[in-house]
Amino acid sequence: MTAAASILLFDRVICRFGDITAVGGVTCDIAPGSFVALVGASGSGKSTLLKTVNTLVAPTEGRVLFGGEDVSALNPARLRRRVGYVFQGVGLFPHFPVGENIAIGPRLAGEKLPPERIAELLALVELDPAMARRMPDELSGGQRQRVGVARALAGEPELLIMDEPFGALDSVTRAALGAKVRELHGALGLTTVMVTHDMAEALLLADRVLVMDGGRIVADETPRALLAGEGGEVAQGLVAVPREQAERLAAMEGRLA
């Protein structure tokens, strides 16, 4: 395996904050076009690891290669325009209308996004193009996160990284938006890395699941393998929760039938 073959490579990444080691030596390589879920409990280091990709966090040791280049050697502003970033807080700029929020990345690169392109991006996330003129505080939580996704896609990124993207949404919106993102991932030929604490979400959306515990990757399996009992104790502990819920729901359905 060479660095050039992967789009993203973590090479012995260690992140320390004072005495705390958030990421304790992660080596992992992500192939173009894959949809990877990074799963773990709070404090397992998954968000920190994700943020080393767009250099919001700099590793204490090791390096992160994006398309074969060390991200620490790249201009951070330019790097972040190539990496779509969606996170739980959404962070829409409250003083810009929706359209300007979506167009901000290209605008920073000196490119003015035409209204048709903004309408197209809104349509991609199933929002009315007329919404471009609305202010963020007029939108619902789900609509805001859809705009967040549209903003992340506006710069035609090669890589989409998402940090608990649907964590603050109700379960219906969450399922719909998850399915939408998975669909866009395929349609746009993206590589996606999604951090989540919800194993069910990871199993349903991703084609590769990395389980983190105490700053290390403890399992690296396909959803099918995890469901088949692979991946070790921590991973199986996480899989057990949705499995048991599913079994109980099935049992209830059986009784009703």
Add this chain to the structure above:
Amino acid sequence: MNDIWDILPGLGDKLAAHVVLSASAIGLAVLIALPMAVWASRSPVVARITLGLASLVQTIPALALLALFFPLLLSLRAVFGEGLPTLGFLPALMALTLYALLPILRNAVTAQANLDPGVLEAADGVGMTRWQKLALVEAPLSAPFIMAGIRTASVWTIGAATLATTIGQPSLGDPIFAGLQTQNWALVLAGCVASAGLALAADNLLWVIEVGLAKRSRLQTFGGMAVVMLGILAALWAQGAGSDDRRIIIASKQFSEQYILAQLIGARLEAAGYAVEYRDGLGSAVVHSAVASSAIDISVDYTGTVWTNYLKRADNPGREAMYDTIREWEWQTNGVKVLGRLGFENAYAFAMRENRAAELGVASLTDLVAVAPRLTVGGDPEFFERPEWIAVRDAYGLRFAGTRNFAPTFMYNALQSGEADVISAYTSDGRIAADRLLVLADPKGALPSYDAMLMLSPRIAQDQGVIAALTPLIGAISVEAMREANLAVDREDAAKMTPKAAAAQLAVKAGL
């Protein structure tokens, strides 16, 4: 009180000076506070230090802060040369700027600290550089809060700028201080109404801008800013139109006699073709140094004051020797020309009601010694600490039944009501004649003399035209004439005069 409406239209040039001073101070404070706030938002240590210093400045009374810049700038002349102004616009600007820093800085730092962390993360996440983040996100989101800070600073500054009068910067404080000293309440009110009106107008305009920023209405924001800019430009234009070459600047301290004499001097110089400017209501301490540094050209000072405060002498060599020494010292040390003595003294003296003095058979301090143990003596709040009191007490062996402190105005009332039998009066005070008081003779010469002297700054010390115009004043003003003029300004009834009118009458009286 309805003459306030006659006074207000005449305050145009003071208003213009007030606007220019306040706007400059606020503008400068914004220029300093905003980069400091950005720096503070990146470093908690810097935030603590800058906010701490700005708060410390607020604990200094504005009046003291203004006065402190005079000695500071004077000492800075060692670095920047003699051209550095020590009075007027520069120190006023510096003090008011310091004063305006805190609200702007505090609001800007608070606004930055309260920005939504999600929005800041998004700014980084979409690839903004630090400058883009500042310009596109932090600044616009903080702007309404910063504007609120600027509003607070503006109201404070416009209020505090009235105090700039005391360090020789024209402002709306001029009518307030002049009115307070001459008990011309219409003048005080006019100054207060004008400065309060200005503060309210500024507050409302800036509020319009603040709301415009919060609502992100460009029309309202830039409209408000345009009106503010127009106001400042109009004030600058008005000031520019009014100013020409350096005029002769005449100082007055904060009491009626000084206002009258300044007007008397000014009228003579104007008659001789000079353009003059008055710096009224200056702090007593700054006048002497201001003349020495030519920041002010003419003042009237008193031998006893200069002797104690500037020559630092405590002895009393007698009236003539004291004057000659001062005259020589001023010329040698400061290059200040003492043109001469006006003819009257404004000294400390002991006074009694005429009928009470006759009853007790007292005409001099020597006579007082025998009856003093039955009498109460009243003085102004500092009198019993001053060398004059100690000198008199020890020279005559005076022992009174009691001593009481009164504010100067109430001292005379106390004498009338019998709460005091003897008071420390000022010899040129108009109330000595009006209240039928007897000034007790001082045969031992224990009280130092306070001859009024005409002082010329080094800049005009050789100006023959000025000297020719003012020489007739030397020895021309008797203490009776001065008392009458002071009373005309201090009195509360219909015969009350402005200092200018009293000066004109005094000129006639003095045969000028």
